[in-house]
Amino acid sequence: MTRPLNRAALGRPAAPVRILHLGLGGFFRAHQAWYTAHAPDAADWGIAAFTGRNTEIPTRLTAQDGLYTLVTRTPESDRREVIHSLSAAHAGADHAAWLDYWRRPELAVVTLTVTEAGYTRARAGGLDTALPQVRADIEALHGDAEAPVGTAAARLLAGLAARRRAGSGPVAIVPCDNLPDNGPATARMLRELAGELGRPSWHAAAAHASYVTTMVDRITPWSTPEDAATGWTDAAPVVTEPFTEWVLGGAFPAGRPAWEEAGARFVSDVAPYEQRKLRLLNGAHSLLAYAAPLRGHATVAEAVADPLCRAWLVDWWQEAGKHLNFPARDLADYRAALLERFANPRIRHALAKIAEDGSQKLPVRVLPILRAERARGSLPGGAVRVIAAWLLHLRGDGVPVNDAAAPARPALFRTRPARYWPPSIRGSPRTAN
Known part of the structure; x- marks a missing residue:
């Protein structure tokens, strides 16, 4: 009662x-x-x-x-x-x-x-x-x-x-x-x-x-x-x-x-703490929100249980970590804690909710790393993967688009064959790409 x-x-x-x-x-x-x-x-x-x-x-x-x-x-x-x-x-x-x-x-x-x-x-x-x-x-x-x-x-x-x-x-x-x-x-x-x-x-x-x-x-x-x-x-x-x-x-x-x-x-x-969180936690959330649904996942915990999605997280964290003002040991501890938090199977953190308003989120979470790496002459695979997955999301793949400020989806996004997109995103959850 x-x-x-x-x-x-x-x-x-x-x-x-x-x-x-x-x-x-x-x-x-x-x-x-x-x-x-x-x-x-x-x-x-x-x-x-x-x-x-x-x-x-x-x-x-x-x-x-x-x-x-x-x-x-x-x-x-x-x-x-x-x-x-x-x-x-x-x-x-x-x-x-x-x-x-x-x-x-x-x-x-x-x-x-x-x-x-x-x-x-x-x-x-x-x-x-x-x-x-x-x-x-x-x-x-x-x-x-x-x-x-x-x-x-x-x-x-x-x-x-x-x-x-x-x-x-x-x-x-x-x-x-x-x-x-x-x-x-x-x-x-x-x-x-x-x-x-x-x-x-x-x-x-x-x-x-x-x-x-x-x-x-x-x-x-x-x-x-x-x-x-x-x-x-x-x-x-x-x-x-x-x-x-x-x-x-x-x-x-x-x-x-x-x-x-x-x-x-x-x-x-506050800047070092906010950059650490924006890049490592929020950037990782954006990666999973757009890429993991393409492999059939609906929550963060499901995505982190997929070895390929975990490998994508490692790629992103290695790139983003190079541009954070924290000791390497502290960043390693923070990443380990994030994996533990993300993997909690009883926290149903929906990827569709995280994916909302990506046009507002990616410019502060991901693009600074992409620009910094390009300025060094590097093509950062982790950052590119997030952007590629987001473009697929705008094309209509994965979770539904809920973003009032998203760019209009041109015919390119609607018609380009899947073979043009990174095969490691398109792979099956059972594929050890």
């Missing part, structure tokens, strides 16, 4: 909201919310989180007073805990509530997990003002500074502007997505949006924050209500792996939770 999951039953009141989050998905709830719940001062640091567009998840979480079960899944067993750091959950369309939190003097930190595509960046790294959703938000804010907007850039800038008008002090904006220099990238996005809006007040709003750079890591696949199984009726559980890492660098003008006591690391230079 199960019991309703609520704070009265647990005797755990909601903490006052001092953190605002954009992107109410499983990763946020397994990562930033987990670190906050495990900080010794968690009782002082509640989180109000907003979705992008989804209304179902905030409805489920609100019915549970923001509580949910985190299932930490090892190859042998599950460990379950109820996470209590989420004090409020809102649908993204609730723009009035979003601005209200920004006006509060006690707000100190704003985190976001909106995926690479959510930063609406152009190829050169700045704000892509040609995107219809960006243009629509610019038009809306030109007419009314508090008009409902949809892109992450506009939502953040509108919030900062509302905060300045209310006379509240600066906050720390903490992006937690897989972008190099994600703090400066976010700052640039808001500065350029302010430039499009023109008025000095918008520029002052963009400057009314510090921008913290981060590296985040925790594999978090999709879950179902059945994953909770704790004796509580939980409509919003999250499944994750035991490993977790959070590296941060930057200023917090209004304070922050003691995340370091929960295992987070604060450093002066």
Whole structure:
């Protein structure tokens, strides 16, 4: 028999909201919310989180007073805990509530997990003002500074502007997505949006924050209500792996939770850690997402169990490792840990999900290695394999394409015979190529 999951039953009141989050998905709830719940001062640091567009998840979480079960899944067993750091959950369309939190003097930190595509960046790294959703938000804010907007850039800038008008002090904006220099990238996005809006007040709003750079890591696949199984009726559980890492660098003008006591690391230079993760973990994920389905695999664990896919990983890691600022022993340990994490058969990490928005991911995960190797006169087989598999993916092979920014698929991709593509990708899972 199960019991309703609520704070009265647990005797755990909601903490006052001092953190605002954009992107109410499983990763946020397994990562930033987990670190906050495990900080010794968690009782002082509640989180109000907003979705992008989804209304179902905030409805489920609100019915549970923001509580949910985190299932930490090892190859042998599950460990379950109820996470209590989420004090409020809102649908993204609730723009009035979003601005209200920004006006509060006690707000100190704003985190976001909106995926690479959510930063609406152009190829050169700045704000892509040609995107219809960006243009629509610019038009809306030109007419009314508090008009409902949809892109992450506009939502953040509108919030900062509302905060300045209310006379509240600066906050720390903490992006937690897989972008190099994600703090400066976010700052640039808001500065350029302010430039499009023109008025000095918008520029002052963009400057009314510090921008913290981060590296985040925790594999978090999709879950179902059945994953909770704790004796509580939980409509919003999250499944994750035991490993977790959070590296941060930057200023917090209004304070922050003691995340370091929960295992987070604060450093002066995040770049080596983010490059290691982007290249070795995320680059490997992209390789498997596009190449492994061509051999019949649906999850990361299935792919890593295939000796040929493991050999492809080794090829990629050897190339990428040459361009990372870490001792060889540390990189070897990191790669060994990745293989162990990837091989966990009870973490069903779907390759189709990883494959989404490849046109946003490959330029930061793979192309820097390809360019660096070509500059040295080398043709890097590992990087070329990722690009070749991605082109096959765009052609319609493997998992379905889900990438709004993907290049149009020309006739070349649709008609070129398979013999033109690398036979080691096309091989059977039973073929020791």
